[in-house]
Amino acid sequence: MSQEYKFEGWVALDEKSIDGNLKFQEYEPKKFDETDVDIEIMYCGMCGSDLHTISGGWGKPKYPQVVGHEIVGKAVRVGSEVKHVKVGDIVGVGAQSDSCRECVQCKQNREVYCDLGQTGTYNGIYQRGEGKGDKSYGGYGNYARHPGHFVFKIPDELDPALAAPMLCAGATVFSPLKQYGAGTTAKDVGIIGIGGLGHFGLLFAKALGANVTAISHSESKKDAAMKMGASRFIATHSGGDKDFEPYRRSLDLIICTTNDANMPLSGYISLLRPTGTLILVGVPEKPLPEIGASTLIFSNVHIGGSCIGSPEVIREMFDVAVKEKVTPWVEKRKLEDVNATIQDMRASKQKFRYVLVNEKNGGKL
Amino acid sequence: MSQEYKFEGWVALDEKSIDGNLKFQEYEPKKFDETDVDIEIMYCGMCGSDLHTISGGWGKPKYPQVVGHEIVGKAVRVGSEVKHVKVGDIVGVGAQSDSCRECVQCKQNREVYCDLGQTGTYNGIYQRGEGKGDKSYGGYGNYARHPGHFVFKIPDELDPALAAPMLCAGATVFSPLKQYGAGTTAKDVGIIGIGGLGHFGLLFAKALGANVTAISHSESKKDAAMKMGASRFIATHSGGDKDFEPYRRSLDLIICTTNDANMPLSGYISLLRPTGTLILVGVPEKPLPEIGASTLIFSNVHIGGSCIGSPEVIREMFDVAVKEKVTPWVEKRKLEDVNATIQDMRASKQKFRYVLVNEKNGGKL
Numbered sequence: 005m006s007q008e009y010k011f012e013g014w015v016a017l018d019e020k021s022i023d024g025n026l027k028f029q030e031y032e033p034k035k036f037d038e039t040d041v042d043i044e045i046m047y048c049g050m051c052g053s054d055l056h057t058i059s060g061g062w063g064k065p066k067y068p069q070v071v072g073h074e075i076v077g078k079a080v081r082v083g084s085e086v087k088h089v090k091v092g093d094i095v096g097v098g099a100q101s102d103s104c105r106e107c108v109q110c111k112q113n114r115e116v117y118c119d120l121g122q123t124g125t126y127n128g129i130y131q132r133g134e135g136k137g138d139k140s141y142g143g144y145g146n147y148a149r150h151p152g153h154f155v156f157k158i159p160d161e162l163d164p165a166l167a168a169p170m171l172c173a174g175a176t177v178f179s180p181l182k183q184y185g186a187g188t189t190a191k192d193v194g195i196i197g198i199g200g201l202g203h204f205g206l207l208f209a210k211a212l213g214a215n216v217t218a219i220s221h222s223e224s225k226k227d228a229a230m231k232m233g234a235s236r237f238i239a240t241h242s243g244g245d246k247d248f249e250p251y252r253r254s255l256d257l258i259i260c261t262t263n264d265a266n267m268p269l270s271g272y273i274s275l276l277r278p279t280g281t282l283i284l285v286g287v288p289e290k291p292l293p294e295i296g297a298s299t300l301i302f303s304n305v306h307i308g309g310s311c312i313g314s315p316e317v318i319r320e321m322f323d324v325a326v327k328e329k330v331t332p333w334v335e336k337r338k339l340e341d342v343n344a345t346i347q348d349m350r351a352s353k354q355k356f357r358y359v360l361v362n363e364k365n366g367g368k369l
Numbered sequence: 370m371s372q373e374y375k376f377e378g379w380v381a382l383d384e385k386s387i388d389g390n391l392k393f394q395e396y397e398p399k400k401f402d403e404t405d406v407d408i409e410i411m412y413c414g415m416c417g418s419d420l421h422t423i424s425g426g427w428g429k430p431k432y433p434q435v436v437g438h439e440i441v442g443k444a445v446r447v448g449s450e451v452k453h454v455k456v457g458d459i460v461g462v463g464a465q466s467d468s469c470r471e472c473v474q475c476k477q478n479r480e481v482y483c484d485l486g487q488t489g490t491y492n493g494i495y496q497r498g499e500g501k502g503d504k505s506y507g508g509y510g511n512y513a514r515h516p517g518h519f520v521f522k523i524p525d526e527l528d529p530a531l532a533a534p535m536l537c538a539g540a541t542v543f544s545p546l547k548q549y550g551a552g553t554t555a556k557d558v559g560i561i562g563i564g565g566l567g568h569f570g571l572l573f574a575k576a577l578g579a580n581v582t583a584i585s586h587s588e589s590k591k592d593a594a595m596k597m598g599a600s601r602f603i604a605t606h607s608g609g610d611k612d613f614e615p616y617r618r619s620l621d622l623i624i625c626t627t628n629d630a631n632m633p634l635s636g637y638i639s640l641l642r643p644t645g646t647l648i649l650v651g652v653p654e655k656p657l658p659e660i661g662a663s664t665l666i667f668s669n670v671h672i673g674g675s676c677i678g679s680p681e682v683i684r685e686m687f688d689v690a691v692k693e694k695v696t697p698w699v700e701k702r703k704l705e706d707v708n709a710t711i712q713d714m715r716a717s718k719q720k721f722r723y724v725l726v727n728e729k730n731g732g733k734l
Contacts, residue, residue, distance in 0.1 A: 309665030
């Protein structure tokens with residue numbers, strides 16, 4: 005099969021790229037495997053991880069980088085071994101591009117936690133096949149190539165622009181909501197941080213039938229949170245005990261989306277009922293705040309972590325999104341305005357999620 | 370009913386009592402309720418909590434104090450509302466003396482996590498009944514008075530001297546082993562710290578059918594641990610990654626009994642398989658070591674805490690102890706040698722558990 009397109013994207017060349025210096029240029033994608041799919045990118049959501057990676061905040065990345073892992077577009081080349089997607093389908097890729105597919109975790113449909121480590125959609129190195137040793141590249145560009153196992157058909161009922169941010173942000177909160185029984189064993193669910201991830205937390209917790217509490221440092225997003233499905237709003241202005249005391253032991257499950265390393269973690273934990281769990285999905289660049297063992301021991305509560313979503317979970321999320329008409333709150337930006345949009349994200353101007361639109365490839369503003 | 374005995378015990382009068390200055394003297398127990406049981410003490414296990422309390426390491430206690438919460442003896446006065454115990458029975462009390470009995474936790478047989486807080490067997494204040502406002506006193510003495518709900522009949526098949534340390538140390542590890550599925554959903558169980566709590570961890574994890582790994586900072590207790598039921602021993606000499614790497618992702622559940630605030634917590638967590646949980650039962654006097662959110666997120670693992678054992682759990686523990694012939698490793702000391710024995714504990718001379726013997730009340734050395 006011939007390839008009549010070039011892989012071009014907004015490339016980060018060094019740490020200074022974060023200051024509005026992504027360059028649009030060609031790059032070399034992984035070698036094509038017959039298990040791969042090439043996607044003509046129409047939309048790409050912008051995730052906080054993209055900025056942590058460009059800036060090196062999580063550690064020096066493998067420059068040059070094209071970030072973006074909420075990719076939706078048209079399948080333009082489909083490897084002969086890929087059966088669930090055909091050329092012309094609207095498909096998407098989330099934050100994971102590959103895994104070993106052979107370990108216990110992979111065999112149990114928990115590819116995110118692959119024993120050999122996952123290959124991220126960008127800043128990763130493929131460990132298998134023709135592309136072994138090649139780098140992975142994300143969606144701030146024209147085309148993307150990823151293993152078909154991690155490429156999903158987007159349901160016809162979903163707006164592809166809105167499906168894009170579900171692939172990372174949506175799945176990152178849907179996965180622990182489902183795993184920890186939101187709406188079933190966990191009736192009362194709290195969502196900390198009402199941003200890109202958090203707003204999906206409210207939408208999906210509600211869709212799963214939970215009573216939802218929004219938890220934010222100020223009241224500025226209260227109205228939006230209530231519209232998204234929260235029935236209660238806790239503002240933790242001071243981070244002190246008095247913010248939390250009235251709501252002590254009132255939640256079964258908390259999804260913590262903030263990546264503020266100074267979060268009032270002990271206060272958050274005090275909101276859990278015994279046997280309850282707080283799941284971290286945001287990754288601060290510094291260690292978690294100190295807590296005492298007694299905070300956990302005397303209430304029989306837990307802190308855990310959950311990472312994006314494995315393919316089975318992503319498909320289940322799309323089913324719920326279709327059935328419950330989950331509609332994320334996004335703001336569209338032109339792909340060519342990516343440098344300016346990054347500055348807006350750094351200045352915390354985005355309300356919930358920016359989605360880059362590639363108009364040349366058919367994306368609609 | 371008349372009372373022909375005096376409540377006397379080894380009393381801590383101030384922080385200096387930890388240096389061998391407990392004084393044998395009379396004290397005023399709680400006022401008797403018809404729901405209470407008086408116990409003529411034969412044995413009392415010695416728990417690390419006793420020392421933390423005497424010294425004020427967990428915060429200034431309510432002096433004068435008589436510590437000790439692994440109490441076994443003969444019921445000598447039984448309130449008219451107590452139905453499961455009669456005068457003459459060999460009975461025991463663990464680390465909890467009372468709770469509200471009305472909250473959701475109490476109603477669900479999880480009295481340890483009572484919404485109003487538990488009343489400890491010592492250093493507590495009763496919140497109910499005739500004794501409301503009175504202090505609780507422990508078992509380093511001749512007699513103890515406690516609410517019957519927290520007084521257990523000791524099975525005839527168990528040596529009362531060996532049943533004593535089960536009431537706190539045994540229950541503290543049995544409770545999370547049972548709650549988190551040791552031997553069923555959690556096949557591979559690790560026990561960190563092979564002391565008083567930890568040796569019970571090995572014994573009960575084995576009794577529940579788990580494959581047991583003992584984890585200690587040195588190899589000094591390896592032989593003992595293998596005799597207690599461990600099939601694998603990990604020595605974490607340096608606390609560095611290399612101690613843990615060979616055993617990465619090999620455990621489903623870890624019970625952490627150490628109260629060393631410098632424990633290599635991230636290393637311990639690396640031993641968990643995804644979805645696994647590390648349960649803290651030891652309470653360091655300082656905050657837990659720093660960990661990064663990514664330690665939890667990228668493996669979908671959890672840290673939680675569990676506190677002693679509620680009555681239902683303690684009864685279940687005794688059933689398992691009888692059925693599986695669980696035999697703790699204890700060293701008996703005379704009650705009147707308590708000051709010297711505390712010094713031996715402070716010098717880490719005890720191997721697993723000291724049990725104080727009150728020979729005047731029929732305890733046997």
